[in-house]
Amino acid sequence: MPPSNTGFPIVILPGDYPDPSIVRVGDDYYMTHSSFDYMPGLLVWHSRNLTVWEPIGHAVHQHVGCIMAPEIIWHDGQFYIYFPAARTNWVVTAESPSGPWSEPINLHVGLIDPGHAVDSKGSRYLFLSDGYRIRLAADGLSTIGELEKVYEGWRYPNEWRTEGFYLESPKITYQNGYYYMTSAQGGTAGPATSHMIISARSESIDGPWENSPYNPIVRTENRMERWWSKGHGTLVDTPEGEWHVIYHAYENNFATLGRQTLMEPVQWEDDGWFRTSEQLGVSDLPSTGEIALSDRFESDRLKPHWHFYGRSTVTGYNVGKGKLELQGLSAEIVEPLLCIPYHHAYEAIVSLQLDANTEGRLSLFYKPGFQCGVGFNGTHVFSFRDQYRSENTEVLENVIMLRIVNDSHDVDLYYGSDGSNWKKLDHGFEMSGFHNNVLGKFLSLRIALDAVGSGRASFSHFIYNGLDGNVRQEEGK
Template sequence: MTVLTGFDVESPASATAAGRYRNPILPGCNPDPSICRVGDEYFLVTSTFEYLPGLPIHRSTNLVDWETIGHAIHREGQLDLASIPSSKGLYAPTLRHHDGTFYLVCTVVSPVSDGKPSWSGRAGHFLVTATDPAGPWSDPVWFDGFGGIDPSLTFDGDHVWLCGNRVAQPGRWFGQTDIWLTELDPETFAPIGPVRWIWHGALEGAGWAEGPHIVARPGGGWMLVAAEGGTNRDHAICVAYADRIMGPYVGDEGNPRLTHRFLGDSAPIADIGHADLVEAADGRWWATVLGIQTLDGENGLLGRQTHLVPVTWERGRPLFAPGSGRVDPVMIADGVPDQAPAPEVVHDDFDARALDLAWTSPRVLPTTFADTTVRPGFARLTATTTEPGELGTLAFLGRRLPEHRTRVTTRIELAGAVRGGLLLRTSESAYLEVTVDRRGAGRAVLVDGGVESVVGEASGLPTRGVDVVIDVDGLSATVSIADADLGEVDLRPLATGRPSMFVGSWVGVVAIGDGVVDVDHVTLRTRR
């Protein structure tokens, strides 16, 4: 795979000088970031919902330049997401390191119908471990009986603690969510202590206290960091303090400590929340947070992304983004170098014998249907009969849409009773499909809320060496197959935050029917 950058930069500045970096530090849909440090290296994980391989592990030596080194859920039989719908699945992981081992806790969230789970697979909190963050990772150890989402681990000497959240039963207001904490056996990770309820938010009447992490406070004691207000414009980061890890916790009198709720819809980055903290080797502190890039006040297609802000301490209280209190698209901070230029072109010609780690698929591993060894220089997709709007094994080799202005091109060859091309997907009920079938009939269709509308059609198209293009420009796109311009389409139905859509857009190649689609290349060219 080839990555091209658009400009040259001088040698990075010393990590002790002020460096310039862009937010988000992980472009594309990378929500709920959790970070830890081991020596001079940092490791970060984000939510992946229905996509596999799941829970990508990113590594950095400077906090601003990251590479994906593996996934915590990466092999058959490790975890079953078959038939899980979009925006369910793998929620809000926490990554920690202790005594030579990496620990990752996460939740499989199942769909609910009439107040009861409507999915037959295993759901709930689980733990996986590894000595090498690139893998392999262990099979899950499941925690039963806790409910809720957003588990987190805290190690304190020989003690290990698990916390999470759960909707209050009964609640005194809509969205009241309580944070719980319990001790685990350090060998078996079975609960060994009582469950204590330690927090229900900083503001009475505020909803969705979630994403809790408990960190050791400089100077002694503990700090609970939790999101509040829901993952929308009211999202915020609040903190509380305790002398003992089990509490009682007292909220900071200045809560929330970081929020963009007062900046309005015109802010370029919105919905800031879900923080995790890390102390660098030089003693500086940093926080990773999620946020959404807006387009003229509207949510775009990219989903919730990972951002970085410096943190300082005054009188034992954290200051996020000191001096401004904002997460800006470009930040200058001590302790990091100038960030490397972002790639303008990502080109995968499938010459490698293994798929690049950026490729994922809904509900199944891409290797279920994609093979780069059968025909060198191509990725062969064996089609399935699952349509993009259905649950099942969809032969979709996709990756996160990285920018709001991205031209995506592919060249494919069809064999058999199959149609293939590009798919821009947010969910089963919101996607743009641009495909051609074996008869040379091409079409572009937009699905909004499960309702299909035809963008454009063409006939007499080639089926070998045919180019398919989706050119995204903000909240619209133009689409074409070969020399046939199929028109322009409004992409607002795919935007993040529509009902039950927590996931940003993925883009890639799809194969539907009975046959194969050979993919010569996929190229993403971004414009900023």
Template sequence: MSAQPRPTGTVPNPVIPGFHPDPSVCRVGEDYYLVCSSFEYFPGIPVLHSRDLVHWRQIGNALDRPSQLRLPLDQPSSGGVFAPTLRHHDGRFHLIVTNVSDRGTVLLTATDPAGPWSDPLHLPGVPGIDPDLAWDEDGTCWVTVNGIAQVRIDPATGETLGEPQRLWSGTPGALAPEAPHLYRIGRWWYLMIAEGGTERGHGVSIARGRTPSGPFEPCPHNPVLTHRSTARPVQNTGHADLVQAPDGSWWMVLLAVRPRGGTPGWHVLGRETFLAPVEWVDGWPVVGEVPLELPTPSWPLHPVPEVPTRDDFDGAALDPQWISVRRRPAELVTTGERPGWLTLRAAGASLDAPDVVFVGRRQQHHACRARTLVDPAGGRGGLAVRLDEEHHYEIEAGGGEVKVLARVGPLRSEVASRPVPAGAVVLGVEIVPEPPRGSRTGPDTLSFGIEEPDGSFTVLAALGGRYLSTEVAGGFTGRVVGMYAAAGTVHFDRFDYEATPLP
């Protein structure tokens, strides 16, 4: 889905736009599979598939059952599920990940990456976060975590074999060595890590050794990738994973952001998944800059069906793109009560509450719009753009009126209101980048309003987008646009999301 033209002979980067951080990829035959962090959202860990590394389609979520994923209500946003690693070994897919809000590091397996995945196997002896999986020639399974430390495990039982050992930890003095991945390539074992923090100083460094436990010698040209201290439109490049294509070429998937506006630059979509080609020179990977447009790869492209811009909620279950905050109880979220409608029953009284009943999708475009037809049915609910409990905007229907609400840090206010007749009403938001006006230009403007019977759109309030950005709110997530119930039972007949042209 793209509303923007691009140069001939190129493909767009990021290859997975919107809130898709910490990518991990593996190839089986001619198929690529990729997973990302999901933090406080349920279901957790989106699983995507591609035949060409460029076009990706979400085929499921690895953690899609309450028995697999517990996200306590007393844990803040940006907790939960951190940095999975996906690997294929001995005919099965293995996924290792840390739930920082519950049981720590766990291991799951599946024969089909679309699911079902096993219930998590707890790994109590694995410290830290950002766990990686690798097997050596004799079948020993190695887990490497942030820090950078390593321990052997029995993947069948979860037992650790020996004590964790410290390894190479990146450039001396560099902040936050994390996101390790261990590979056997030729005669060497390569240990690739992220460092510099996940903000503007982010980068990727690598070392190599003759055994999976080292000792490791660092690449003389570290970091092999960083955009720090540049004016490039792609920033925060890091947390990468390597994959080899069937033609023998090597590629890197990584997270990065696209800041917009003036100083300091705000990224609102979260950390996204980018792609970069890798060359090997003297036994070391060489990565160029990460552009917004990549040259078209030499192999055939396999476009995938786009995620529908409209969901009429006609199915018995929600599509895998839909996510909720911490949980999705079947008694509170259903498409079965009123055919062709999504029905939400309120728990938390607003988007401020950790148990808000919310169903949303990631914002994936800087210019876009969303609409939903909502029947409050005596309750209250509407359309929201959420970053976390303390940073969200919404337009809400109920009690014979529609109102626009804003929560920014400790401040919550009703920005605008308008009476409406009883019954269903179409609520909408239009998101447009701000025009340049010097260093204080914000990233975008969010205009909330009502769709009139003639199809025109009446704006009730236009709000600055910088307050729904990571640079203001902090944390690790991006914007999610969706529907919620704040009181009683609320029905939604449809949800439309589409990219619009950049101004």
């Protein structure tokens, strides 16, 4: 285990849930994250207490590009999610955060990391990366005029180790007569000390913007801390008047899990600026956020934690009555079905039955070209790394169980027939380098199911167990 911090932050969503955007509507909180090239995209979460979250549905069901750093808001009785993809920005709308959501609308404006704002006259704006903003139409579905530069950012000390200046993620909060702009700087990866959260304020939404004397509000100060590259923050208040900042970070030694969603409280000072508990010495709290991944495939819809990589639409499968059928693809097409693990050590188990001329596989997947696991072709079990295969072991059963154990980056492969008498393959893997600082694209290592060939692979009784401390933390359901 990496060294533990004293005090906050706490984990509210473990696993790869980066670039969190959150909104409170009454007693309810809604949150979404970057979904990149996974489909369906923009999974929306609901909570009543900021620490226990439930997924309630996706907002995007057709691929429009790599979705990063969205902004979910509620305005005049309507939910909006603004997001960048394919070198432009888009918006979807819904009356309920669980959907249905509209088809994506192209706003025809570049830059990234949109942040919605409304001024005292009701005019609407999108603030964007690099200190720019643009006016929105009254309905929020198109832009007016041109981009304008309104903010230069905060000049941190030059000797700090960062990934770059990268002024991003402007989120606007109106409080006590000021507009507060909460932004990210330093880059979201790279050195452990790279990312940070900064604050600026203005009495007018048009500026000028004054930087906080407490900047950076949040930052990893050295590589011995538990959380690296802390940044991309959004402020949220509770009905009781308490304030928190929600952001993401990589866990020291476990960047393979991606950027996890963290939270710590905020205190407003007498000078009108805010600071976090990290500076105020508030004591530690336990993590409570989890999501059940085990699945018996009884429903005729995939549970919301499942998603495909690289598909333009979510097709090529059937689910229900205790099984998931995936249509086989050619070996050159890599579009597996994925879910997000969230323990340092875990196992994934699935039962498998095949059509003729088809292979079914259970693996760990980062991106095409970086996939390792175990497969079955109807007669032989094999290990594989991308297109390379080894250990073709003959098996007499036509229904088989596959198992992967990831023990803090050391990966073992198993097969069996009854779920208790496992046979281990010789070929294992070490996967600590499967993360953004090595492979790019800001992704994470995920559990994958896929089929190769002309027929279908039928998966059943998928089990995910956390093995941290050699204790199973989630039993098969």
